[in-house]
Amino acid sequence: MIKKVLIANRGEIALRIVRACNELGIKTLAVYSEADEQSLHVQLADEAICIGPAASNLSYLKADRIIAAAEIADVDAIHPGYGFLAENADFAEQCAQCNIKFIGPGKEAIVNFGDKAKAREMAIKAKVPVIPGSDGTVDNEKxxxxxxKKIGYPVIIKAVAGGGGKGMRTAHNAVAFVKEYNNARNEAEKAFGNGAVYLERFLEAPRHIEIQLLGDQYGNVIHLGERDCSVQRRHQKVIEEAPSPFISDDIRKKMGRDAVKLAKSVNYEGAGTVEFLVDGKGDYFFIEMNTRIQVEHGVTEEVTGVDLVKEQLLIASGQKLSYDQKDIKITKHCIECRVCAEDPARNFAPCPGEISLYYSPGGHGVRIDSHCYSGYTIPPYYDSMIAKVMTFGRTRELALDRMDRALGEYLIRGIKTNIPFSRAIIRDPHFRAGKATTKYIEEFLERVPKDIYT
Structure with a gap:
């Protein structure tokens, strides 16, 4: 069993890992930037080491400093969380060379799935449906x-190393295509140091559905149902739920089988998520696989009763999966709203600063994952997400009503947040009817007066 884990992350996910380790009797080492000295994960971990200045490229992205901290503190394993180095194959390899267990898949899986064109090739090889598109990258305008033209417009141009919507452009005709193709390549080069792109047919208003996976070191892989992540703004997820109000049991089983088939084809280890787009007819298409724990993992935990972070730690310790596929039952409905320090009245501009009052909602059927407290200062250097509100119940309607109540109770003073925006969505009849697609927020912003959500 792993005895000590370095947590190579910050914020709510770092705290989440601390808690899972505590319950398993595993010691924890927090690493932190100078801006995060007062963060809760630093205060609650068994040990803490500062690894550099506030900027992430001088701290949380400095693999050599993290490895040095691990060696100084004599840890067995490193948990990367999500973001930062979580999908960095070189970092995973460095850990292996230093005889430190990287809690996640091996280098090969990270490399192959990190390159979206390669991931597409692997899906095709595993006979998992993909969207019609280019065979690999397209390297010049001609x-x-x-x-x-062969795929048929509209098409979407995607960076092979993309993420968070960067290096992604849509073109509806040949004239627009040339401009957007070059825009995508330039943005990808700046963001990832890799300007390679590939093409896919653009699906109008699909659902974004992802399948949660767990795989151990012995070839066992299971899926834990789906999450509906269709409510997005600028390709960033805003609200997630499970099960999807759109997916039938038959589609759920087929998607789950295909996701497991893909993971088994590469001997996948750890937690991972296979993402699909689903059209109005229920046809689904693979788009990518994330080789890490997801922000929205708690949604799956609440509807299945499986602690995904503990499973990651047990798998990394060499244990077999604690569950068989037949053990996974969807027993509840869960909704998650991401709470971000941003101002909806100013086009969702980031809003860092000191929280003068912090009170999180409680009661039956409510879970809050957050590292914030009264007096905590949100630094301006990182992602604006500061909390996740999850509500759950026997039915979707009950989960929605609880979310409305919980968001109304949430008190965060001193900064602006997107809580009023999320609450307006939760109350929106279109969303409550389960009709949200990836175009939902775009349409919501056009038809709903700003004063309702600011």
Missing amino acids: EALAVA
């Missing part, structure tokens, strides 16, 4: 235009 070739790209020919492929786009």
Whole structure:
């Protein structure tokens, strides 16, 4: 069994890992930047080491400093959380070379799934449905235009190393395509140091559905149902839920089987998520696989009763999966709203600063994952997400009503947050009817007066 874990992350996910380790009797080492000295994960971990200045490229992204901290503190394993180095294959390899267990899949899986064109090839090889698109990357305008014409407009241009919507552009005709193709390549080069892109047919208003997976070191892989992540703004998820109000039991089983098939084809280890787009007819298409724990993992935990972070730690310790596929039952409905320090009245501009009052909602059927407290200062250097509110119940309607109540109770003073925006969505009849697609927020912002959500 792993005895000591370095947590190579910050914020709510770092705290989540501390809690899971505590319950398993595993010692924890927090690493932190100078801006995060007062963060809860630093205060609650068994040990803490500062690894650099506030900027993430001088601290949380400095693999050598994290490895040095691990060696100084004599840890067995490193949990990368999500973001930062979580999907960095070189970091995973460095850990292995230093005889430190990287809590996640091996380098090969990270490399292959991190390159979206390669991931697409692997899905095709595993006979998992993919969206019609290019065979690999398209490296010049002439070739790209020919492929786009063959696929049929509209097409979406995607960076192979993309994430968070960067290096992604949509073109509805050949004239727009040339401009967007070059925009995507330039943005990808700046963001990831890799300007390679590939093409796919653009699906109008699909659902974004992802399947949660767990795999051990012995070839066993299970899925834990789906999460509906269709409510997005600028390709960033805003609200997630499970099960999806759109997916039938038959589609759920097929998607789950395909996701497991893909993971088994690469001997996948740890937690991972296979993401699909689903059209109005219920046809689904693989888009990518994330080789890490997801922000929204708690939604699956609440509807299945499986502690995904503990499973990661047990798998990394060499244990077999604690569950068989037949053990996984969806017993509840769960909704998650991400709470971000941003101002909806100013086009969702980040709003860092000191929290003068912090009171989180409680009661039956409510879970809050957050590292915030009264007097805590949100630094301006990182992602604006400061909490996740999850509500759950026997039915979707009950989970929604509890979310409305919980968001109304949440008191965060001193900064602006997106809580009023999320509450307006939860109350929106269109969303409550289960009709939200990836175009939902775009349409919501056009039809709902700003004073309702600011």
